[in-house]
Amino acid sequence: MADRRANNRVMFWRIIRRLLGANSGRLFVMLLALGAGAAVTAALLNLQVDAKQRLTIEFRSFGANFVVAPHDASELGTTATLPWDENVVKTIRAQAYQETPIVPFLYLVASAQKLSSPMLPLKGKQIQTVVVGTDLMNLHLVAGTKFPEVFGWEESDYENLKTECFLGERIAKQLGVIKGDQVVLLYENRAEQLGVLGIVSAGGAEDNQIFMELGTAQRLSWMNERVSLIQVSYPGTPKEIQAFWSKLASQLGNAEVRPIRQFTEGEAKIYNRISGLLTATVAIVLVLTGLCVMAAMTNVAMERKNDVGLMKAIGGSVRRVLRLFLAEAALLGLAGGMIGGATGIFLSIGLGKAVFGAAARPRLIVYPVTVALTVIVAILSAYPLRRLASIRPASVFRGEA
Amino acid sequence: MFLRLVADSFGRRPRHKLLTGAALALGMAVATAALSVSLDVGDRLAKEFRSLGANLLVTPQADSLPLEIGGVDYRPVNAGAYLPEADLPKLKTIFWHNNIMGFSPILEVPIEAWSPASMSWITPAVAGKASLIGTWAQHNVEIPDGTTYLTGVVKTNPWWDVKGQWFGEDSRQCVVGMNLLKRIGARLGDDLNVSSGDHAKWVTLKVVGVLSSGGSEDESVLAPLSVAQELAGRPGRYRKLYVSALTKPEDAFAKRDPKSFTPAEYDRWFCTPYISSIAFQIQQELLGTDVQVIRRVAEGEGQILTRVRMLLWLVTGAALLAAALAVGASSAASVIERRTEIGLMKALGAGSGTVGFLLAAEQLLLAFVGGGAGYALGIILARLLGEEIFGAAPEPSLAVFFVIIALAAGVTILGSALPLRRASRYEPAPILRGE
Numbered sequence: 001m002a003d004r005r006a007n008n009r010v011m012f013w014r015i016i017r018r019l020l021g022a023n024s025g026r027l028f029v030m031l032l033a034l035g036a037g038a039a040v041t042a043a044l045l046n047l048q049v050d051a052k053q054r055l056t057i058e059f060r061s062f063g064a065n066f067v068v069a070p071h072d073a074s075e076l077g078t079t080a081t082l083p084w085d086e087n088v089v090k091t092i093r094a095q096a097y098q099e100t101p102i103v104p105f106l107y108l109v110a111s112a113q114k115l116s117s118p119m120l121p122l123k124g125k126q127i128q129t130v131v132v133g134t135d136l137m138n139l140h141l142v143a144g145t146k147f148p149e150v151f152g153w154e155e156s157d158y159e160n161l162k163t164e165c166f167l168g169e170r171i172a173k174q175l176g177v178i179k180g181d182q183v184v185l186l187y188e189n190r191a192e193q194l195g196v197l198g199i200v201s202a203g204g205a206e207d208n209q210i211f212m213e214l215g216t217a218q219r220l221s222w223m224n225e226r227v228s229l230i231q232v233s234y235p236g237t238p239k240e241i242q243a244f245w246s247k248l249a250s251q252l253g254n255a256e257v258r259p260i261r262q263f264t265e266g267e268a269k270i271y272n273r274i275s276g277l278l279t280a281t282v283a284i285v286l287v288l289t290g291l292c293v294m295a296a297m298t299n300v301a302m303e304r305k306n307d308v309g310l311m312k313a314i315g316g317s318v319r320r321v322l323r324l325f326l327a328e329a330a331l332l333g334l335a336g337g338m339i340g341g342a343t344g345i346f347l348s349i350g351l352g353k354a355v356f357g358a359a360a361r362p363r364l365i366v367y368p369v370t371v372a373l374t375v376i377v378a379i380l381s382a383y384p385l386r387r388l389a390s391i392r393p394a395s396v397f398r399g400e401a
Numbered sequence: 402m403f404l405r406l407v408a409d410s411f412g413r414r415p416r417h418k419l420l421t422g423a424a425l426a427l428g429m430a431v432a433t434a435a436l437s438v439s440l441d442v443g444d445r446l447a448k449e450f451r452s453l454g455a456n457l458l459v460t461p462q463a464d465s466l467p468l469e470i471g472g473v474d475y476r477p478v479n480a481g482a483y484l485p486e487a488d489l490p491k492l493k494t495i496f497w498h499n500n501i502m503g504f505s506p507i508l509e510v511p512i513e514a515w516s517p518a519s520m521s522w523i524t525p526a527v528a529g530k531a532s533l534i535g536t537w538a539q540h541n542v543e544i545p546d547g548t549t550y551l552t553g554v555v556k557t558n559p560w561w562d563v564k565g566q567w568f569g570e571d572s573r574q575c576v577v578g579m580n581l582l583k584r585i586g587a588r589l590g591d592d593l594n595v596s597s598g599d600h601a602k603w604v605t606l607k608v609v610g611v612l613s614s615g616g617s618e619d620e621s622v623l624a625p626l627s628v629a630q631e632l633a634g635r636p637g638r639y640r641k642l643y644v645s646a647l648t649k650p651e652d653a654f655a656k657r658d659p660k661s662f663t664p665a666e667y668d669r670w671f672c673t674p675y676i677s678s679i680a681f682q683i684q685q686e687l688l689g690t691d692v693q694v695i696r697r698v699a700e701g702e703g704q705i706l707t708r709v710r711m712l713l714w715l716v717t718g719a720a721l722l723a724a725a726l727a728v729g730a731s732s733a734a735s736v737i738e739r740r741t742e743i744g745l746m747k748a749l750g751a752g753s754g755t756v757g758f759l760l761a762a763e764q765l766l767l768a769f770v771g772g773g774a775g776y777a778l779g780i781i782l783a784r785l786l787g788e789e790i791f792g793a794a795p796e797p798s799l800a801v802f803f804v805i806i807a808l809a810a811g812v813t814i815l816g817s818a819l820p821l822r823r824a825s826r827y828e829p830a831p832i833l834r835g836e
Contacts, residue, residue, distance in 0.1 A: 025737045025820060029730045036726030040719045051712055058708055062453075062701035107470045130468055144697035174466055203458060203693040205469040228470075261615030265560040266453035273449050274709055276790050281438055281713065284782055285720040288431035292724060295424035296731035299417060347719075355711045 012324065019307070019328050030297060031336050034374055037293035038340025039347060042370040044282045046348040050360040052275050056235045058356070059267045063144025064103070064231035065241065066248070067258045068092070081106070081226035082255055084214070088230070095248050096234055101141035104227040106133035106217045108187055112210060114175050115182040115193060129171050130209045131185060133217020133227075136161050142231040143206065161213050165194040168207035172199045185210070185220060192220045230255075238268035290377050297381030301325070304385065313393035325385050333378025337371035344370065407763050417735065418767065424731040425771030425813070426778060428724030429805050433779025435717035436804065438786055441795035443710050445787075447647050450706065451502050455557040455643035456698045457680055459484070459690050474509055474532075483508075483638035486626065488687050492644070493544045495682040500647040500674045503556025506639035508535040508629040511598035514577075514622055516587035516608075529585040531578075533595060533622045535629020535639075538567035538576075554623075557643045561618070565589050565610035571627050576610035578619040595622060597632040604628060642690075644683065648676040650703035676703075725808065729816030732764055736820040748829040757821050764813040772809030776802055 020027055070082050082088070084104050092102050108131045167177060177183060181196045194212060201207060218224050234244050241264060249257040304325065311321045345362045352360025411418050461482035468475040484506075492504055515528040537553035544550050554561060568574035575593060587593060589608055596603035606624055613619060630636050649655075654666075655675040662670060670678050676699050680692040739760075746756050784794040 023737070025823070026734060029733045029737065033727045033730035036723045036730075040723035043719055044716060047712075047715070055705075055709075058705050059701070061704045063697055109468055109470075109475060127466060128468060129466060130470055144701055171466055201693075202697065203695045203699070204697060205467070207693065208466045208469060258615055261560045261562075262454055262558075264615075266450075269452050270446070270449050270705075273790060274446070277438070277442065277786075278712070278716075280786050280790060281435060281716055284434055284786065285431055285716060285723075288427050288434070288782075289720065289723045289727070292424050292427040292431065292727045295420050295427060296727045296734070299420040299424060299731050299734060351715050355708060355715060 012327075015324055016328050016331065019324070020331070027332075030332050031339070033293050033296045034333055034336025034378055035340035035343070037289050037377065038337045038370050038374040039344035040289055041286055041373060042341040042344025042366055043348040043351065044286060044344075045366045045369065046345055046363055047351060047360055048278060048282050049363060050348075050352055051278060051355075052237075054352075054356045054358070055271060055274060056237055056240075059271065060141075060233050060235050061144065062263050062267065064101070064142035064233045065260050065263045065267070066232040066234060066245065067260060068230040068232065068248075068252060068255050069228070069258060071254070071256050081223060081228055082230065084225055084227040084230070088252075088255075091251055092230070092232060092248065095244055095251065096232065100235070101138050101231075101233045103135045103138050103142045103231050104133075104214050105229050105231060106214055106221070106223065106226065107131070107228045108133070108217060108221050110185045110187040110220065112171070112175060113184045113186070114177050115184050125175075126186070127171070127174055130205075131187075131217060131220070132209050132211050133214040133220075134211060136166075136211065136213055139211065142233050143202065161197075162216055163194055164197045165210055165212040165216070166198045166200055167196060167211075168209050169199055169201040170207045171210060172196075183210070187220045190220055190222070192216060238264075238271060241268070290373070294377050294381040297329070297378060298384050301329070301382050301385055308385065309393040322386060325382050326379055329378045329382035330375055333375035334371065336378065337374030340374065341367050341370035403759065403762075406759055407766065410763055411766075421731050421735050422767055422771040422774070425728050425768060425809055426775035428728040428812075429772045429775025429809050430778035430782060431720045431724045432717075432808060433776050433801060433805050434782040434786065435713075435720040436801050437780065437783035437795045437798070439710075439713045439717045440798065440801065441783075441787065442713055443706065444647075445791045445793065446706055446709060447649075447702075448502075449791075450702045451645050451647065452559050453698050453702065454559060455504075455645045456648065456676060456695050456702070457644040457646055457683065458693045458695055459642035459644060459683065459687060460693070461640075462689050462691050464691075481640070482689075483635055483640060484642070484687070484690060486630075486637045486639055489642070490542050490544050490550075491686045492683060493542070493550055494546075495679070495686050496671065497646070497674050497679050497682060500679065502645045502647055503552045504642055504644040505537050505540075505552065505554045505557045506626060506642045508626060508633060508635065508639045509533070509621075510535065510629050510633045512595050512622065512632065513598065513600070514581070514585060514593055514595045516585055516591050516593050518588065518591040519586035529581055530598075531581050531621055533575075533624055533629055533632065534618065535624055535626040535632075537570065537626055538623075540570050540626075554643075557645045558614070561612060561614045563610040563612050565608075568609055568623070568625055570625055572625060573604065573606050573628070574609045575606040575622050575624040575628070576612050577608050577623070578621050579611050579613045580619040581621065582608070582611055593622070595624075595632070602632050602634070604632065642687075646676065646679045647674065648679060648699070648702075649674050650706045651675055651677070651699075721808070725812045728809070728812045732767075732813045732816035733820050735764075736760060736817045744829040760817060760821060761814060764817050765810055768809040768813040769806060772806045775809070776805045779805070 068082070068088075089102055093100070096102070109128060110131045111126045112129050112131075113126045165183065167175070167183075172178070175183065177196055179196055179198050183194055183196060185192045185194065194216070214227065218226065234241060236244065241259075245257060245259055308321055308325075311324070312318070316324075345367060349359045349362060352358065461484050463482040465481045467481070486506060489504070489506060492498070492501055495501070510533045511530070512533040513528050513530055514533075539551055539553045539555055541549045541551055555567065563576055565576070568576055575595075577587065577593065582588075587608060589611055591608050593606045593608050594603060595606055606622070606628065612623060626639065630638060655670065655673070655677055659667065659670060659677070659681065671682075676694050680694055684690055684692045743756055746759075747753070780797045787794040
């Protein structure tokens with residue numbers, strides 16, 4: 001009995017081998033259809049997860065979405081300040097990521113003047129302007145504007161930055177200052193001489209301001225360890241951002257955490273739209289691709305009428321014949337899914353690089369899911385063979401039906 | 402005879418043809434849906450990005466430097482230049498007037514505000530120094546061509562959240578920032594006495610709404626532009642103008658200096674809704690102004706739009722590829738399986754050319770029918786998708802139809818070409834013998 005079963009099994013696999021090997025053209029075509037479907041499935045699934053995450057990072061090109069400010073910075077004309085020390089940064093950092101930009105701002109109203117030559121006494125007009133002490137190296141991360149000059153700086157320039165500043169386009173025009181000049185800033189009875197590193201155009205209040213290192217501004221105003229506000233650019237889905245806000249607000253007792261509503265709300269809306277669009281498009285593409293592959297495979301399977309007829313003629317039961325063909329389909333699905341899935345994952349790495357400039361991280365879970373889906377599609381597409389059960393072998397051989 | 406053969410092939414094996422056709426139609430439906438969405442999505446998303454508000458700022462050219470910290474201008478009242486309100490309708494006459502989604506003029510006046518309601522016989526009223534922002538909430542602008550256009554901060558600052566309602570234009574109503582309201586102890590529905598910073602003029606406004614903006618406006622009073630003009634003694638003037646415009650993301654071409662363009666390039670630049678060309682056109686229309694691009698909004702928007710568009714094209718490309726391969730495989734299979742038939746035809750004296758032609762005609766017929774059906778299905782899907790996500794369906798485009806039909810024809814022919822070439826080398830006799 002066991003012997004016969006073993007014999008059966010050997011025969012089963014032998015028939016399958018023959019079925020697969022009999023027609024290399026057909027084998028190739030089936031693998032192609034299944035593999036294409038699997039490749040697209042794997043690529044899209046992999047990209048989809050990654051794209052959404054990337055998108056939240058892309059949104060940070062708008063700059064900061066949170067402002068930490070003192071509670072009572074309210075009455076017009078008064079400027080309250082916050083302490084700026086390790087503790088504050090640590091508290092914020094604890095809720096955020098290691099690379100989340102946290103940038104301090106200290107605002108002063110000071111007089112600015114162009115220094116034409118160190119030998120001559122100051123002349124030319126003094127202009128009242130807003131001076132911003134900040135972290136010049138990281139300013140562009142929260143200001144949402146590509147300050148072109150900022151990008152070229154190296155970590156090694158950091159020491160030099162303490163005696164440098166850069167000017168907004170409009171204040172520079174009014175002062176008649178160009179890159180490389182020297183400016184003098186006067187605040188109460190103190191003065192500071194700085195070199196002009198560059199001129200920026202941002203299209204906002206920044207164009208009327210002078211930017212320098214926080215330490216320089218603190219020295220000018222004698223406000224050590226104080227800042228006017230802190231800007232944070234926290235990446236995440238709308239939900240994560242909401243959670244970050246409520247956690248941070250409860251931890252910073254002496255300051256107020258305000259979302260910059262223009263960006264948090266606008267971004268949330270746009271993010272939901274884009275991610276919905278992506279999910280829907282990918283879902284439609286996957287379902288239709290699956291159906292398309294299935295239709296193509298069924299078409300191929302239906303051509304097996306002769307084989308079914310022959311097997312029945314030599315005494316194969318309907319169930320056994322069907323099992324043969326389903327096993328063949330499953331094998332094909334497995335092979336197609338494995339080849340296609342791997343291709344798709346490699347594809348998505350390349351595609352991620354093309355779109356976001358960073359390779360999509362391959363997610364291992366995608367691979368088994370793709371292979372399983374392909375096998376299911378393959379089996380489902382062989383299933384219509386069941387209808388061939390009613391075929392009478394004789395009529396097949398006579399070339400009827 | 403030729404037509405009869407084709408018709409016979411369809412009639413004899415209806416299920417086969419149906420399945421091949423279904424594969425084709427489904428594949429082409431994927432392609433159509435993905436293509437239509439990708440073509441349409443740029444414009445729709447650009448509109449979504451307008452929820453970030455204005456991307457252009459118009460200021461007087463001769464203005465003194467604003468001393469602006471956190472959105473509050475610390476300049477003395479009379480410093481700086483003003484612009485005429487009467488010029489504003491001209492904004493809707495520029496070349497890209499349909500891309501102007503909204504604009505709102507702003508005139509800020511430093512004020513002192515107190516509410517009579519907060520006063521009792523033991524406590525005096527709390528007066529709060531603040532700034533009054535005169536603007537349009539929802540203002541009907543008469544455009545030179547005779548129509549009216551509704552615009553205001555509702556369009557340029559959509560994230561402003563007002564509890565209650567916006568003030569009526571030209572009324573004695575105001576909307577008060579929530580922090581200021583708390584500070585001066587007033588409530589919704591109270592009267593608010595407002596005097597200009599130098600106490601020269603004063604008005605009484607009714608608080609009809611509470612604003613929460615998350616910015617400096619939470620410390621201000623928002624009132625109709627005419628009220629601010631009265632308080633500032635500047636009838637018909639405004640200080641700055643926010644414009645929200647639909648734009649095309651800037652590419653390398655748009656970043657060049659317009660002065661360096663040849664006339665042809667200049668025309669191309671002028672006739673593309675780049676933010677720089679719209680800014681240029683506004684500056685030409687409103688004399689004596691500086692039009693600045695709010696880079697933070699415009700650049701971020703451009704970058705994200707470009708990325709999302711690329712992403713969708715990629716999905717489209719993947720969908721096209723998969724559809725093409727599956728359909729190609731399906732038509733290849735249908736040719737492979739017909740060896741006997743080909744052999745028979747050749748045995749009866751048909752040349753390889755005739756056989757190939759016959760099969761190609763069959764496949765093409767199928768491609769047209771399947772492609773057409775797929776296009777219809779895809780359009781329906783794209784409509785559903787568009788309506789679900791953007792509330793507006795993409796327009797069916799004829800170009801997509803032709804692309805789809807051409808793709809269907811190309812893929813089926815390519816798919817059958819290989820097996821056909823092999824088939825043309827068959828000797829009929831062994832095939833007919835079943836070897």
